[in-house]
Amino acid sequence: MSDFDYDLFVIGGGSGGVRAARVAAGDAGAKVALAEADRYGGTCVIRGCGPKKLMVFASEYAEVVEDARNYGWSLQEGPFDWTGFHARLSDELDRLEGVYRKLLKNSGVDAYDARARLKDEHTVELSTGETFTAKHILLATGGRPVRPEIPNAHLGLVSDDLFHLEELPKRILIVGGGYIACEFACILHGLGVEVTQFYRGAQVLRGFDEEARGLIADAMTERGIDLHLGTDIVEMRCATDEDLEGHPQSAISMSGTIREDSEEPAENREGPIWVKATNGDAAVFDLVFFATGRRPNTDDMGLEELGVKLGRKGEVLVDEYSQTAVPSIYAIGDVTDRMNLTPVAIREGMAFVETVFKGNPTPVDHEMVPSAVFTQPEFGTVGLSEEDARDQEPIEVYSTSFRPMQTAFAGRSDRVLMKLVVSRETRKVLGCHIVAPNAGEMIQLAGIAMKMGATKEDFDRTVAVHPTMSEEIVTMRNPTRHG
Known part of the structure; x- marks a missing residue:
């Protein structure tokens, strides 16, 4: 019988913490608890990626009416109803939070709606006054936006x-x-x-x-x-x-x-x-x-008193296995300020479970991670920028910018960018950058090829899908410049 109340106590109910908790409990058979002081789902689901992307979708309809007219449709413009949209958005966030709670419950995780801090390297103290011991503690408390230090x-x-x-x-x-x-x-x-x-x-x-x-x-x-x-x-x-x-x-x-x-x-x-x-x-x-910065949520958690080392911004410092300076305490996600992306936090959580509960030491892989910026147009990126690659080794750059067929016909002046950064020595594609509608969807697939080590010639051998914007990624034959 264990000397601890739990095998694992997770602090933070965001995507990374919830994934680690339910996989440790469901797949590895560990006895797991999780504490969350706010809504389950964390930054991404409740106040980040999820609601933001729905707002992106809503905002993109502003140009649909005018474009449709240029394509022969007779449509009427109307005002945007924030109240109606916001009500549907709130309902969706409630639904998603319910999904996260259900996932934990179905995996056998004990969930506590309370703020947690560390009493010692194996003890968690909740704002309810309860204390629990755990063989391992996982910090997944995320980050928060901060205001600049100016008057008012x-x-x-x-x-x-x-x-x-x-x-x-x-x-x-x-x-x-x-x-x-x-x-x-x-x-x-x-x-x-x-x-x-x-x-x-x-x-x-x-x-x-x-x-x-x-x-x-x-x-x-x-x-x-x-x-x-x-x-x-x-x-x-x-x-x-x-x-x-x-x-x-x-x-x-x-x-x-x-x-x-x-x-x-x-x-x-x-x-x-x-x-x-x-x-x-x-x-x-x-x-x-x-929108001037974010800070990891490490305030008043008793970390430094226990020997957990923090960085300049308050981030938890960890090794390649997400372990802190205190052997029983680990940290994943935005609280470590390594690569603040939801899918990365989930991968870090999975690697933690493999390492600690499945006997398979798994370092976190932060190489060739695709990401997207949901501006208009979108920006999809994976690998090195041209500037970073040039500082690393001799490169070739293949780049093209043009007006896409759909918006050009509608009379809009929008331009897109397709760009590959290539190693002159190995011919591997070091970076891919796309600025275009739905660039996030495109960069995911480019990321697979680059993770596999695709060369420029691999891209060249791939037959284009015509007529599409993305075909330009495999039809750029001559370098735009060298570096």
Whole structure:
């Protein structure tokens, strides 16, 4: 009989934690418990990928009517009904959370709706006052969005808040240039919101392929997003009546709607926000949304006191097997800040179970992981950017940009990008970058070939599917440039 209450105690009910818990219990026969302080499903299911992708779908219908007319259909435009959509979205999130709870229950995992912290290397203490011992503890607490350290930053929203708006604003300022900022800029613009975006860097989507970044930024600007590069907030505060002159639009707060005829004193409103930028311009917005970074959820968990080492951002430091400096404690997912993608967290959870409960030491594989940025157009990427590959070895670049048939016929000026980065020595495809509608769907399949070690000649030998956008990936014969 075990000296512990559980073989495994998982802290965090997101995708990685739930997968690890139910596989350890269901497949490996371990006695498992899991604690979650919020909703089951974590960032991805409740306040990230899932609801965001549904919002992406909703926003893309904005161009359907005009395109359909150019294809001979007689359709009428209508206003977007945020209230109706939001109700359906909430129902879907409730359904998905129920699925996660059911998966745990059916696998025999004991679930606790409570916040957990570590009392010692084998003991978990819950906010309910209960304590449990476990042979192994798995940290899967994820991360959270943070506001910048500027005066009145509390007036701005973060990504978690956007899914709870009772109404859409008329004007919004998005601060940031990463994938979350750019995705929501496209989403909200598609839903009819007037979007301004500040980013202090020289180009959005830092860390991604430079050519792809430029095309996406141009597309966002052409669609009507007011993008300001090299720009940040200097000052922000609640707008005064003087600030509001010339800005008759309603002001939306997180807690509801404050109309311009509200009797509430202006200084007490959390509605219109006056913002001054580094370029000297000042403007009033209904909402300010900060997409300026995330932090791992490691606060007040008793980790460092036990000897668990944390990094500069508070991330849990682990080895290739997801083990911390304390042998009985492991960590996976965003709390480790290795590669913050849901499928990666799930793979890390599976590797943990293989290593700890199935006697099959399995290091985590973070090589050639495909990912997508759901801007408009989408960006699918796998492998090295041109810049990173050039720093590593001599390369050839095969790249083409063109107007796709469907939108060109409809009169839109949209452009797509297909790009391969190839090793001159081994001929292996080191990077594939696609900017196009449904690029996320395409990059998944390219990722399979690249994971198998496909060369440029393997791509060349593949017959094209015509007429498609993706055929360009296998028809680029001559390098665009060398590096």
